[in-house]
Amino acid sequence: MNFSTIIAQESIKQRLRQQLITGQIPHAQLFCGPDGCGKLPMALAFAKALLCQNPKNGEACEECRSCKMLHHWEHPDLHFIYPIKKTQATPLCKSYLPAWREELTRSPYLDSVRWNEAMQVENQQPCIYVADADAISETLYLAAQQGGYRVVIIWKAEVLMEQAANKLLKILEEPPAHTVFLLITSNPNNILPTILSRTQRIQFNALTPAELTQVLTEVHGLSSEDALPIARSSSGSYIQAVRQLQVNEEREMFFDMFVQLMRKCYLRDIREMHRWSELVAEWGRTKQKDFLQYCQHLIRENFIFNFHQPELNYMSKKERDFSVRFSPFINEKNVINIMNELSLAERDIAQNVNARMVFFDFALKMIVLLIQK
Numbered sequence: 001m002n003f004s005t006i007i008a009q010e011s012i013k014q015r016l017r018q019q020l021i022t023g024q025i026p027h028a029q030l031f032c033g034p035d036g037c038g039k040l041p042m043a044l045a046f047a048k049a050l051l052c053q054n055p056k057n058g059e060a061c062e063e064c065r066s067c068k069m070l071h072h073w074e075h076p077d078l079h080f081i082y083p084i085k086k087t088q089a090t091p092l093c094k095s096y097l098p099a100w101r102e103e104l105t106r107s108p109y110l111d112s113v114r115w116n117e118a119m120q121v122e123n124q125q126p127c128i129y130v131a132d133a134d135a136i137s138e139t140l141y142l143a144a145q146q147g148g149y150r151v152v153i154i155w156k157a158e159v160l161m162e163q164a165a166n167k168l169l170k171i172l173e174e175p176p177a178h179t180v181f182l183l184i185t186s187n188p189n190n191i192l193p194t195i196l197s198r199t200q201r202i203q204f205n206a207l208t209p210a211e212l213t214q215v216l217t218e219v220h221g222l223s224s225e226d227a228l229p230i231a232r233s234s235s236g237s238y239i240q241a242v243r244q245l246q247v248n249e250e251r252e253m254f255f256d257m258f259v260q261l262m263r264k265c266y267l268r269d270i271r272e273m274h275r276w277s278e279l280v281a282e283w284g285r286t287k288q289k290d291f292l293q294y295c296q297h298l299i300r301e302n303f304i305f306n307f308h309q310p311e312l313n314y315m316s317k318k319e320r321d322f323s324v325r326f327s328p329f330i331n332e333k334n335v336i337n338i339m340n341e342l343s344l345a346e347r348d349i350a351q352n353v354n355a356r357m358v359f360f361d362f363a364l365k366m367i368v369l370l371i372q373k
């Protein structure tokens with residue numbers, strides 16, 4: 001991870017490299033901009049170059065001891081503050097540090113969806129609590145300094161709780177020597193004006209469709225024909241583009257599994273149906289639920305397909321081609337029952353019923369339901 005692996009944002013890279021070369025580094029900077037444009041990767045690359053023992057032209061060398069430690073973001077002078085869920089009396093983000101480092105190593109293009117998943121947060125808005133502001137203050141003022149810079153990255157500064165924000169303000173007002181704060185936010189309006197006034201702001205723009213297309217073709221190996229629609233509908237976010245890519249891949253796989261099952265049911269090949277359900281049973285529960293929802297979508301679309309109103313159909317070309325032959329099997333006699341079976345299966349999966357049984361059971365019922373005409 002260094003400046004060259006960050007997508008676009010060339011003028012910001014240039015500005016930060018210049019700071020590194022001249023050594024004129026503001027003690028607190030605010031990286032502002034929409035999700036998925038590369039603020040956190042930029043902060044990490046900057047921190048790495050700052051901590052590197054042998055930087056060249058404002059880039060980390062990737063070889064010194066410090067750079068090696070930063071391969072997995074473990075460095076005594078790099079501190080992170082990020083939102084966490086409230087589980088104990090004094091929640092500290094330190095307790096999520098292994099998960100945090102793992103997510104950064106997977107991809108520094110991190111958003112709250114992935115971070116919340118990693119922390120297993122469902123119906124809660126994670127926050128930055130005062131305990132973390134206290135902890136960082138203690139570390140910065142009391143711990144012996146090793147020489148060189150110390151970097152504090154505060155990710156999602158907009159969710160600082162009030163007390164935490166006030167504490168942080170005190171640190172920013174009397175900054176310890178050789179300490180660089182990088183605050184990251186997509187929503188500066190939710191940050192205390194007194195904190196904002198203590199930081200130098202760097203504004204990031206959303207990525208352009210051309211920039212996203214380039215990374216989708218060069219890094220992800222898509223054709224430009226496939227890349228362009230994804231680039232256009234990702235709101236300038238690399239994170240959204242990757243997510244769409246995964247959804248597309250998963251959807252194709254779901255389609256194949258659905259077609260396989262329908263063929264096996266039609267042929268009444270019980271042995272193969274059993275093998276099919278064993279395969280699906282190996283997936284995680286979330287994927288199984290997504291698959292069952294996809295099946296409901298496809299059944300509904302096939303039922304509608306019979307009415308020859310293409311403007312009401314939402315299917316890919318591949319799905320539509322399949323519907324030409326499959327849709328007659330989905331009709332007034334069976335559509336409600338099939339949908340019911342699918343939603344029952346979904347409920348069972350949510351309640352942790354043995355997945356192999358749920359899917360095999362559904363497959364067996366489909367034998368009967370498919371011949372109701």
Ligand SMILES: [Zn+2]
Pocket residue numbers: 052053054055060061062063064065066067
């Ligand atoms: Zn280095």
